[in-house]
Each structure stands twice: as structure tokens, then as C-alpha cells.
Amino acid sequence: MGRDHKFQVVHSVTLFAEYLREGRLKLDKSVFAEERCTYQDPCNVSRNGGCGKDAREIIGYLCEDFVEMEPYGDYNFCCGGGGGAIPMAGPFRERRLRSGKVKAEQIRATGASICITPCHNCYDQIRDLNKEYELGIKVLSFKEMFEEALIIPEELKAQEEDEDEE
Template structure:
């Protein structure tokens, strides 16, 4: 289940193929704009398109891409269904645990890596251990951004605020200064995350506060480090 764009489709496809997964790609974009604007009717309408397609295809699992709102809406608002709903991060962690994919640590050799927990995925969705398990396989030097990820600060782009772009940039930069300082204190060279909007906001913070980090999607890091030998 992808966002519109090669950056979300190609890395996920590479990992699915490496795991020899039987998979298909939804025609419908995963992000739910009804949830962004707080419209329950439109939220259900958009959600039902994916649910009905999953039922038609008789899939066993709906895997949601790196979008916090898409994951929370599908996971928590779709009701009881005959299929499982998972975040792509959970699926990648499972592949690694089961030995269906292997990754190389030397790809990120010499890099200090930290991870930002997206609000909808971590604090609202409960996906906390899986990204850390993945990064343990990728990173020689991983550093937590906060003592407890359950109470980590928001990146400042939540609720679709970052999607408004330049109109909210000044507010977003001022309100997320605490997050920028949190990132700086890790001395990280790579800042990973698993949410499209968070990636955009963290990239803006990186530029505004001159943090000197490389902001990356976790899925892209997995794809880049695949050991296909």
C-alpha cells in the first residue's frame, strides 16, 4: 500500500522481492486526507476503498507504507476484517527475524544513526520495538533521541500541518526547536524515520537549524542495505 511516488514504492518493492513475497500494489493511495481534515464521512469513504479492494483480492495482510495517518486509520478504524494490518516497518522486522532478508552493516559504516518516532506510528500506533530491531541490524552506532521513545517530542509537522508547506514554515520551525536540539544532542549523521510528513518536517528542521544530518526513510535504508549474495 503506497504513497504516490517512486520514493515510497521502489524501496518497498525491492524488499518484498528480496523476501520472495507474494504481493501486489494498491491502485489507491494509502494516505487518508479525510482524517487530515477531520471529516469522519470522507475518512470512511477513503478507507473503504482499500478495505473493499483487500476483500476482493482475498489478501491475508494489508501492509501500509511509511505514513503515520494512513497506518493509524487503517489499523484502528477499519474494524474487524479477515486480513491483518501492518506497518511496512513491522513487516521488515519480521523478514529479518525470520531470515527472509539479510542486510549488511557496512553500508552505513562510520555513521551515527538516530531514529525519530512518528506520533501516529509510535505513540498512537504502538510500533516502537520494530524500528529499533531493524536499526540494530543496520547500525554500528545507534543512539536514542530521548530516554523513552513513548514520550518523545513531536517533530512539529503533525496533523498534516507540514502539508501546508511554506504557509506554516515559520510556525513549524519555531515550535519544533526543541526537536532540533534533541537531534543535535545525539551527534547523529543519519536521522531515520518512518513517516512521509515527518521526513518532510525533519528535512526542513535540518536545513533551518543546520543540523548536518542526512534524513532518511527507514524503508530506503533497508532496501539500500539488502544483502542479495
């Protein structure tokens, strides 16, 4: 990343936000209407990726009850799983879980039942924190939420055989 290429590097969060903005994707907001959602800003996506706004735009199409962590956005705390902490595993695991206490408390304070995060490190870390600190939340990526909430046009569904291919 960061070099001059012939191509542009884009995070999927930005891409998804584009699709929703352009009306290329439609979401059924009622799917998560009963849930309170919060969002974990991954360091590489928000502070170091500039995608915090795009993520919140997606959330606007997805969640009825959304609560920010404190602090949030560019100022959000690291979950503790970054910088290679997850794959280091072994003796580093205990340090990682301990350092996640800040994140766990942030999440608990929101009262959320779903923590959304578009980063595999955060995802794995918060799932571990969920067990370690008994948060009782669901950790989901946007993709996972889309799987449930995307509105699929009837003609694309499996019952009909004659599809127009690309």
C-alpha cells in the same frame, strides 16, 4: 484503521522487522558502520501505532552506532510536522518550522549523522529542520537504507538472464 475488518492493518516497519527476524532479508551492517544513527519516533508509529520496538529491532540489523534521542520511544516529541501540519503549508509553514526547534535540539544532542524516520511527515519536516537549524545530518527512511544495505543474492542480479519467476 481500528475497525473490525477481515484483514489486518500492519505498518511496514512491523513487516520489515518480521522479514529480518525470519531471515528473509539480510542486511550488510558495515554499510552504515561509519555513521552514528538516531531514530525519530513518529507519533503515529510509536506512541499511537505501537511499532517502536519493531523499529529498534530493524536498527539492530542496520546500525553499529545507534544513539537514542532524549526522550525516546512512546515519550518522544512530535517533530512538528504531524496532524496535517506539512500539507497545510502556506502561512502554517513558519509555525511548523518554529515548533520543530525541540526536535532539532534533540537530534543535535545525539551527535548523529543520520536520522532515521519511517514517516513521510517526519521525513519532510526533519529535512526542513536540517536546513533551518543547520543540523548537517542525513534524513533517511528504512527503505532508503535498505536500498544500500540489502544483501542481494548473486543469482537475482541483472547479469544472468534465467530467473525463476514467481
